Amino acid sequence: xxxxxxxxxxxxxxxxxxxxxxxxxxxxxxxxxxxxxxxxxxxxxxxxxxxxxxxxxxxxxxxxxxxxxxxxxxxxxxxxxxxxxxxxxxxxxxxxxxxxxxxxxxxxxxxxxxxxxxxxxxxxxxxxxxxxxxxxxxxxxxxxxxxxxxxxxxxxxxxxxxxxxxxxxxxxxxxxxxxxxxxxxxxxxxxxxxxxxxxxxxxxxxxxxxxxxxxxxxxxxxxxxxxxxxxxxxxxxxxxxxxxxxxxxxxxxxxxxxxxxxxxxxxxxxxxxxxxxxxxxxxxxxxxxxxxxxxxxxxxxxxxxxxxxxxxxxxxxxxxxxxxxxxxxxxxxxxxxxxxxxxxxxxxxxxxxxxxxxxxxxxxxxxxxxxxxxxxxxxxxxxxxxxxxxxxxxxxxxxxxxxxxxxxxxxxxxxxxxxxxxxxxxxxxxxxxxxxxxxxxxxxxxxxxxxxxxxxxxxxxxxxxx
Numbered sequence: 001x002x003x004x005x006x007x008x009x010x011x012x013x014x015x016x017x018x019x020x021x022x023x024x025x026x027x028x029x030x031x032x033x034x035x036x037x038x039x040x041x042x043x044x045x046x047x048x049x050x051x052x053x054x055x056x057x058x059x060x061x062x063x064x065x066x067x068x069x070x071x072x073x074x075x076x077x078x079x080x081x082x083x084x085x086x087x088x089x090x091x092x093x094x095x096x097x098x099x100x101x102x103x104x105x106x107x108x109x110x111x112x113x114x115x116x117x118x119x120x121x122x123x124x125x126x127x128x129x130x131x132x133x134x135x136x137x138x139x140x141x142x143x144x145x146x147x148x149x150x151x152x153x154x155x156x157x158x159x160x161x162x163x164x165x166x167x168x169x170x171x172x173x174x175x176x177x178x179x180x181x182x183x184x185x186x187x188x189x190x191x192x193x194x195x196x197x198x199x200x201x202x203x204x205x206x207x208x209x210x211x212x213x214x215x216x217x218x219x220x221x222x223x224x225x226x227x228x229x230x231x232x233x234x235x236x237x238x239x240x241x242x243x244x245x246x247x248x249x250x251x252x253x254x255x256x257x258x259x260x261x262x263x264x265x266x267x268x269x270x271x272x273x274x275x276x277x278x279x280x281x282x283x284x285x286x287x288x289x290x291x292x293x294x295x296x297x298x299x300x301x302x303x304x305x306x307x308x309x310x311x312x313x314x315x316x317x318x319x320x321x322x323x324x325x326x327x328x329x330x331x332x333x334x335x336x337x338x339x340x341x342x343x344x345x346x347x348x349x350x351x352x353x354x355x356x357x358x359x360x361x362x363x364x365x366x367x368x369x370x371x372x373x374x375x376x377x378x379x380x381x382x383x384x385x386x387x388x389x390x391x392x393x394x395x396x397x398x399x400x401x402x403x404x405x406x407x408x409x410x411x412x413x414x415x416x417x418x419x420x421x422x423x424x425x426x427x428x429x430x431x432x433x434x435x436x437x438x439x440x441x442x443x444x445x446x447x448x449x450x451x452x453x454x455x456x457x458x459x460x461x462x463x464x465x466x
Contacts (some may be wrong), residue, residue, distance in 0.1 A: 036368030058112035062333035076335040101138040109142035171210035218247035220264035248463035311387040414447035
């Protein structure tokens with residue numbers, strides 16, 4: 001199977017490797033408004049829990065604590081070795097969940113359940129068990145729910161994995177990044193291959209159904225040869241899904257990244273060659289290219305969803321849409337994001353603000369957004385590009401009562417150059433991304449983003465598209 005990156009030359013990369021959103025939402029978070037507050041979100045929750053034929057649920061809990069900071073990380077984390085901080089946090093997390101659950105139709109099935117961070121296994125076995133049982137006393141897990149957790153092999157113990165399996169977790173996501181010792185030292189993430197191998201074997205012995213790996217290319221001291229070895233070692237461990245992220249060096253947004261030596265970062269051409277080789281090796285090993293930075297085995301749920309056209313995308317990345325309605329996503333914890341039927345909400349990013357809101361009996365919403373009809377139309381178009389890689393004009397016309405070609409004349413005009421460059425095929429009836437165009441799906445989606453021209457500034461708001 002040919003890698004889609006094999007058809008990309010230097011000129012194409014220079015032309016299209018620009019800053020752009022990842023579109024885990026549309027409109028993107030910089031557009032959201034402070035005027036959407038706790039009261040507005042409570043009303044949204046109550047309204048979206050009324051009526052027949054309810055949407056299924058996805059639940060995300062953000063557990064922000066880490067003992068030390070990885071220099072590449074752009075997540076919202078709290079660095080502390082004071083374990084009592086986690087116990088305090090759980091008390092507030094329980095209060096937020098209980099408050100929101102009281103406004104919900106709690107018979108709605110949970111099809112996706114995820115703990116992220118931070119390092120969720122910063123919690124003790126007893127704390128993890130207490131949190132899981134509290135959540136599942138409030139919400140009803142579907143029999144086929146994906147129950148997933150992010151773990152750090154450096155701090156996760158066999159005893160914790162046993163507890164997670166006994167509780168009902170069925171998917172483990174391992175942070176790997178890179179196996180090269182010099183790269184690991186430079187990013188403050190020393191995690192030898194044998195440590196990860198041991199954890200993978202233990203997860204499989206316990207019977208976890210799914211295993212995910214996160215890799216990052218573009219890190220300091222990476223070379224084509226070194227990352228080739230990492231990818232080969234990953235393939236030998238045979239995870240079910242692989243996320244291959246591009247490192248975004250944004251020290252103006254993440255000041256700790258100033259500790260990374262910029263002269264050690266691979267140049268653009270080297271970084272892209274690293275990506276090319278990784279794509280080639282993964283596709284030759286039988287992994288399906290899901291989109292953007294995700295791969296999955298054909299038999300994995302994500303791989304099957306791609307082939308069936310039921311792939312979806314939300315704040316947790318690519319997901320499987322189970323049933324004819326997309327799930328409502330409820331995010332709990334500091335900085336967590338919710339997406340409910342045309343409404344977005346984000347919690348306060350600082351622990352002090354999160355705690356203050358709950359101390360004053362308010363849900364901890366910092367900002368949010370209510371989508372207009374035009375937003376919903378453009379959201380659907382962008383999702384179709386990122387998930388299915390095609391848009392049938394008639395489907396959009398019938399659903400939204402528009403003439404696609406007339407409504408998006410300017411957007412289609414902007415895609416004429418990508419069409420000439422072989423990224424997208426345009427005709428009277430549809431828009432289809434080519435295999436190489438799927439590598440630049442963010443670029444193909446961007447002309448349909450009405451807000452993007454207003455978000456340019458001195459410092460890029462978004463990472464590069466490749």
